[in-house]
Amino acid sequence: MRTAEHQYLDLLNHVLATGDERVDRTGVGTRSVFGAMLRFNLSDETVPILTTKRVYWKTAVKEMLWFLTGDTNIRALLENNVRIWSDWPLATYRRETGDQIEQRAFEDRIVADPDFAARWGELGPVYGKQWRRWLGADGQEHDQIASLIDMLRNTPASRRMLFHAWNVAEVGQMALPPCHMIYQYHVTSGGRLNCLLYQRSCDLLLGAPFNFTGAAALQLMLAQQAGLQPGELVWTGGDVHLYSNHLEQAKLQAAREPRALPVMRLRKAESIDAYRIEDFTVEGYDPHPPIQAEVAV
Known part of the structure; x- marks a missing residue:
């Protein structure tokens, strides 16, 4: 029987x-397609935490909670044992100082030394800054999340319920420009x-x-805060790619049979x-084993 996760496996196979x-910015090389869409129904409390490999869902949710704080420094992430953003400031530190410090030693120093963290742990005006403190041309800061929740509560038929992170004036200052860049919301007549x-x-x-996991967690939080029930999560991708050193791992995952999505x-x-x-x-998360792969920086 086909499940929602089969959409993802179909996309893996399509890209393969x-x-x-092409040779990409990282120099690793990618195999990519342009334009894709997946749909996940959250109304039965299931969420798209993939089962064909273990996804460390707490790390994804912690990252989303960090975005919501508006923070842009990896120190708070590392204090919560989230290491998925370390590669970019570490690369900057190594390039600018010539010190080929090991990643764990770099992370430990970020946590232990606030001054070092302020200098080398900063990612620039990435997601959280744009979501919670978008700086307008007039110098006024805009909290897109607070505005969204207000609209969800008071004008749920609006077609303007969205936030995004592609601030053209500040993209060049970011360690990594936003990939998941626009979230738009829609409230049905049934709530x-x-x-x-x-x-x-x-x-x-x-x-x-x-x-997928972070977006679903955010959708549940927003629904709860607005007195709504979760509906559908529609994911759309522009440049959807596999790195050339991920192809064998993708084939392994695509060959696995999905299990029931968790709640x-x-x-x-x-x-x-x-x-x-x-x-x-x-609850009910029973994934296949993890699949290891290198992050391209």
Whole structure:
């Protein structure tokens, strides 16, 4: 029987079979297709935490909670044992200082030394800055998340319920320009909250599983804060690619049979800013073993 996860496996196979091979910014090389869409129904409490390999869902949710704080320094992530953003500041540190420090030693120093973290742990005006403190031309900061929640509560028929992170004036200052860049929301007449996420660039093996999980967690939080029920998560990708050193891992994953998607539940917080990882529980998650692959920086 086909499940929602088969969409993802179909996309893996499509990229493997028909993807255009190019040399990309990282120099690793990719096989990519342009334009893809997946749809996940969250109304039965299931969430797209993939089962054909283990996805460390707590790490993905912690990252989403970090975005919501507006923080742009990896120190808070490392204090919560989240290491997925370390590669970019580490590369900058090595390039600018010539010190080929090991990653774990770099991360430990970021946590232990606030001054070092302020200098070398900063990612620039990435997601959280744009979501919570978008700087307008007039110098005024705009909290896109707070505005979205207000619209969800008070003008749910609006077609303007979205936020995005591609701030043209600040993209050049970011360690990594936003990949999952636009989230648009839609409330049905029956009170269900739908989300359409546009991702301009998608690392299909490593990035997409985290993006699905983080987006679903955010959708559940927003629905809860607005007194709505979760509906559909629609994911759209622009440049959807597999790195050339991920092809064998993708074939391995594509050959696995999906299992039932897990259920995610969360304890209601007083505000969107009050959620903690302890508020999230996932039940019935029975994944295949992890698949290891290198991040392209």
